[in-house]
Amino acid sequence: MTVTTEAKTFMNYINGEWEASSTNQVIASINPANKNEIVGYVQNSSKEDLDLAVAAAKKAQIEWKKLTGAVRGQYLYNVANAMEKRLGEIAECATREMGKTLAEAKGETTRGIAILRYYAGEGMRKVGDVIPATDNEALMFTTRTPLGVVGVITPWNFPVAIPIWKMAPALIYGNTVVIKPATETAVTCAKIVECFEEAELPAGVLNMVTGSGSVIGQGIADHPDINGITFTGSNGVGKKIGQAALARGAKYQLEMGGKNPVIVAADADLDLAVEATISGAFRSTGQKCTATSRVIVQSDVYEAFKEKLLAKTNEITIGDGLTEGIWMGPCANDNQLKTVLSYIEKGVEEGATLLLGGEQLKESDYEHGFYVQPTIFENVTTDMAIAQEEIFGPVIALMKVDSIKEALEIANDVQYGLSASIFTTNIGHMLSFINDMDAGLVRINAESAGVELQAPFGGMKQSSSHSREQGEAAKEFFTSIKTVFVKS
Structure with missing residues (x-):
């Protein structure tokens, strides 16, 4: 050294x-x-x-x-x-x-x-x-x-x-x-x-x-x-x-900890949902207790949302946070990098489909840092480690559902209850989410990561x-x- x-x-x-x-x-x-x-x-x-x-x-x-x-x-x-x-x-x-x-x-x-x-x-x-x-x-x-x-x-x-x-x-x-x-x-x-x-x-x-x-x-x-x-x-x-x-x-x-979900309803503004999902999941390299970890999308818009999400994620620039034009920096330390990589490996082993990323960046400007690509999985089931455990890194688990009721059941099916978001224009969906989501912070048409300083902050369950x-x-x-x- x-x-x-x-x-x-x-x-x-x-x-x-x-x-x-x-x-x-x-x-x-x-x-x-x-x-x-x-x-x-x-x-x-x-x-x-x-x-x-x-x-x-x-x-x-x-x-x-x-x-x-x-x-x-x-x-x-x-x-x-x-x-x-x-x-x-x-x-x-x-x-x-x-x-x-x-x-x-x-x-x-x-x-x-x-x-x-x-x-x-x-x-x-x-x-x-x-x-x-x-x-x-x-x-x-x-x-x-x-x-x-x-x-x-x-x-x-x-x-x-x-x-x-x-x-x-x-x-x-x-x-x-x-x-x-x-x-x-x-x-x-x-x-x-x-x-x-x-x-x-x-x-x-x-x-x-x-x-x-x-x-x-x-x-x-x-x-x-x-x-x-x-x-x-x-x-x-x-x-x-x-x-x-x-x-x-x-x-x-x-x-x-948190294992924070975003629900994307069929009537959502998909561009807004994608922007907020990327911000919530990948800013600070996903190292936030309120970071978006699971994205639960209604089947009617799943493919359209996925296509937009992949395209926008591909635009992320990775590097030293002090460098102009960089959007995402490294993991905070070597142990955290190893933890993130181990969860990515678990996701593949358990049968999830790796859509994007998943690799440590080592070449050229990255060789002396703790860099990992923003990573997106699909075909994730609720029993998988990447659907249940806090990763604290830039990893998204995409999950497809047919209804908002099913989305809420999956969203609540973890030990954590810190933050959660839904993207919808339907008042009924909003009210169901507010009433039924087991989280200390619920946000509608906004990313899961973020709370205003004058508002109470804290979680439910094991959070x-x-x-x-x-x-x-x-x-x-x-x-x-x-x-x-x-x-x-």
């Missing part, structure tokens, strides 16, 4: 200071478009480092929760302003670490800034209600109290938006934070934390500790002084975190712990209701 001399080493951020880990070990962050390029180094931390961060957060929370919501909100406004000045730098770093195109990374960073401003405004909104008491000489009302110290564990696929949509509500409601970002994109997270530092957030209110999931992630789950844990990632890891938190009585929030993130719903996780009874 070639080490670039300009690669910077980023420290942990603990109690307002940048500190090397106690292990004196670092982890390299690799550019997935060119594995010979090291974006930067981050700390390979120990439980001792985590303990220092938690202690700092616990101490800082005493004064932080006493500040008014307006004052805490002003800090978030200041962070947003600092991020806005560095938007291009942060977006470029996200592309170099994760692989998504620069346009996507800029959009994600812009969204992160908007999330900060949204939650800054939450500091001026109500936190409770007055409730009539049976005693006419008493006042009864509710208020909200922060959890305390919140552990934040984030994935690599949205290295800007996900950390911010967890940290911003945690902070505005009076909690302090210890964040463990995915090591693959921890340099991007460090740059975000630098914006909090620039905004002069009080020492200890926000702390970042990087390192392995088995040490730092599990340490957060087990730590007796962490009162709440918010996690986005795989189902296997999420369940371990939830079990550990439950065992010691900590509050937890898990956002995990989440049944809590919701973003919007006003975040208040339900990051605070507890306190009922107050005042007798004169």
Whole structure:
């Protein structure tokens, strides 16, 4: 591996200071478009480092929760302003670490800034209600109290938006934070934390500790002084975190996998459906929990839809996300590439018909990156792995049905329930989809990937712990209701 001399080493951020880990070990962050390029180094931390961060957060929370919501909100406004000045730098770093195109990374960073401003405004909104008491000489009302110290564990696929949509509500409601970002994109997270530092957030209110999931992630789950844990990632890891938190009585929030369907009705606008399917399935190289994975098409329009889908997919340009004109970048790392290729192999072995793609790109400009072609299967049955399991890559399973009722049955026939879309002009189909689709996010005539920051986000079944993130719903996780009874 070639080490670039300009690669910077980023420290942990603990109690307002940048500190090397106690292990004196670092982890390299690799550019997935060119594995010979090291974006930067981050700390390979120990439980001792985590303990220092938690202690700092616990101490800082005493004064932080006493500040008014307006004052805490002003800090978030200041962070947003600092991020806005560095938007291009942060977006470029996200592309170099994760692989998504620069346009996507800029959009994600812009969204992160908007999330900060949204939650800054939450500091001026109500936190409770007055409730009539049976005693006419008493006042009864509710208020909200922060959890305390919140552990934040984030994935690599949205290295800007996900950390911010967890940290911003945690902070505005009076909690302090210890964040463990995915090591693959921890340099991007460090740059975000630098914006909090620039905004002069009080020492200890926000702390970042990087390192392995088995040490730092599990340490957060087990730590007796962490009162709440918010996690986005795989189902296997999420369940371990939830079990550990439950065992010691900590509050937890898990956002995990998806196997998201798009239903294309016979009356759909096929051009719109194709455009949204490609965007939902292949942007960010399919590495979104809300990405389109199954496309269930009524038989009357199946061949026409398939022809348009193949033609448009063939137009996708693949390469380094920093290069102008590139539409789809690489997989985020070698393990993810191998996972995607293994599912493509499974699809072929199980009898699905490979219509397009399915190969790793290795020649010329692709030889040093983790590139795979956008892939489309047909003749997929519900019992196949590519119809049931989350691939987290640019793979579509086409499935043909005769009716919307059959489409809904197939759409629901998975363990996940995160997002789903239907393309139709029929009001009856829309209503059936809204009522019968087992998903936390349902979208009509729009792609499966995407949710607005002011709206609740979360899944059903095995996709989440049944809590919701973003919007006003975040208040339900990051605070507890306190009922107050005042007798004169």
